[in-house]
Amino acid sequence: xxxxxxxxxxxxxxxxxxxxxxxxxxxxxxxxxxxxxxxxxxxxxxxxxxxxxxxxxxxxxxxxxxxxxxxxxxxxxxxxxxxxxxxxxxxxxxxxxxxxxxxxxxxxxxxxxxxxxxxxxxxxxxxxxxxxxxxxxxxxxxxxxxxxxxxxxxxxxxxxxxxxxxxxxxxxxxxxxxxxxxxxxxxxxxxxxxxxxxxxxxxxxxxxxxxxxxxxxxxxxxxxxxxxxxxxxxxxxxxxxxxxxxxxxxxxxxxxxxxxxxxxxxxxxxxxxxxxxxxxxxxxxxxxxxxxxxxxxxxxxxxxxxxxxxxxxxxxxxxxxxxxxxxxxxxxxxxxxxxxxxxxxxxxxxxxxxxxxxxxxxxxxxxxxxxxxxxxxxxxxxxxxxxxxxxxxxxxxxxxxxxxxxxxxxxxxxxxxxxxxxxxxxxxxxxxxxxxxxxxxxxxxxx
Numbered sequence: 001x002x003x004x005x006x007x008x009x010x011x012x013x014x015x016x017x018x019x020x021x022x023x024x025x026x027x028x029x030x031x032x033x034x035x036x037x038x039x040x041x042x043x044x045x046x047x048x049x050x051x052x053x054x055x056x057x058x059x060x061x062x063x064x065x066x067x068x069x070x071x072x073x074x075x076x077x078x079x080x081x082x083x084x085x086x087x088x089x090x091x092x093x094x095x096x097x098x099x100x101x102x103x104x105x106x107x108x109x110x111x112x113x114x115x116x117x118x119x120x121x122x123x124x125x126x127x128x129x130x131x132x133x134x135x136x137x138x139x140x141x142x143x144x145x146x147x148x149x150x151x152x153x154x155x156x157x158x159x160x161x162x163x164x165x166x167x168x169x170x171x172x173x174x175x176x177x178x179x180x181x182x183x184x185x186x187x188x189x190x191x192x193x194x195x196x197x198x199x200x201x202x203x204x205x206x207x208x209x210x211x212x213x214x215x216x217x218x219x220x221x222x223x224x225x226x227x228x229x230x231x232x233x234x235x236x237x238x239x240x241x242x243x244x245x246x247x248x249x250x251x252x253x254x255x256x257x258x259x260x261x262x263x264x265x266x267x268x269x270x271x272x273x274x275x276x277x278x279x280x281x282x283x284x285x286x287x288x289x290x291x292x293x294x295x296x297x298x299x300x301x302x303x304x305x306x307x308x309x310x311x312x313x314x315x316x317x318x319x320x321x322x323x324x325x326x327x328x329x330x331x332x333x334x335x336x337x338x339x340x341x342x343x344x345x346x347x348x349x350x351x352x353x354x355x356x357x358x359x360x361x362x363x364x365x366x367x368x369x370x371x372x373x374x375x376x377x378x379x380x381x382x383x384x385x386x387x388x389x390x391x392x393x394x395x396x397x398x399x400x401x402x403x404x405x406x407x408x409x410x411x412x413x414x415x416x417x418x419x420x421x422x423x424x425x426x427x428x429x430x431x432x433x434x435x436x437x438x439x440x441x442x443x444x445x446x447x
Contacts, residue, residue, distance in 0.1 A: 058358025097330025
């Protein structure tokens, strides 16, 4: 499914492989102390904002109201492009903050690396009052925006809870109701009935040989449902943990049962789905509009259910990824920049306006009181799909630490998955070996 989530999103989420090569502190950037200096006190002037595609368009929608309510501050939102924005931010941070915009749109997989590799590069927003908003966002996001000192260095914007999209027509043929699935064991229990009723149809599609790129979204989501990932919140390696092994074992069992279609190649997953060869899309909130836009001829066939848990009684909610707004510590307009970030992300009217304009599912819980979250969607047979996601977020999800070594972990996890799906390797053995290699490459301890 990597061709969907990594390269073909209607609305980019910031997911990708982080490869920061520069290290050390920023000589020209201050941390929280510098916020009280004259260099960052400017509450007027033009604030530049870096974002990309539809997210940039959404931010521009907030500007007129903000400028009216904050005379003296002008906002210049620039669509830098994705992935170009990551190179520009990395280069700017490595250069001591030179050339950076005042406000930076940053994905969950890049933020930890920036904080680790460039301490002092992002402004301490707790010093500006960010902590007063801590409880306004969905559970599982505040640790993502916090540094080792516990201070916030960004404010949550977009959140992508995991969903379980399925072809109702295919499951009806097998007399199965996915809304009753409690665990992935329940899914597997219906394998024979599903295959008998739907010859030639796969349950899910995975790029088994990882060509031309990795395809770890499903595996990662199974880990996240268990509150696990490649690293724990302290940065220790958990790639070989029992949770990771269970996740890869679920995928192996699905493959052994003949339920996994090979989605190798450019746009492989989307091609399978367009051809009607896939019955389930375990994808997050952004996919609701993606499927509707890319597959208009399948309107009425798709439905959305809560994701099955990995273990009996386990969580059904997982935050797959998220994006945030940060302020460059080198900005001479940090106060004005923070005012815009706060205005854009802590007001329901602002985040819902941006959601409507740019499809960025908000992490501000107060936003979900808007009637649009309970509105029926004809494409999904009249289901209120947005309410399903809002309800899942209300159940509480665990935080994910991508760390500054996500790229290394991603490659090793991908290699392990390929060995299991292509060569029939044992999930526990390959993941534990991958964890050892990750420890050797990064110097991190294994939890």
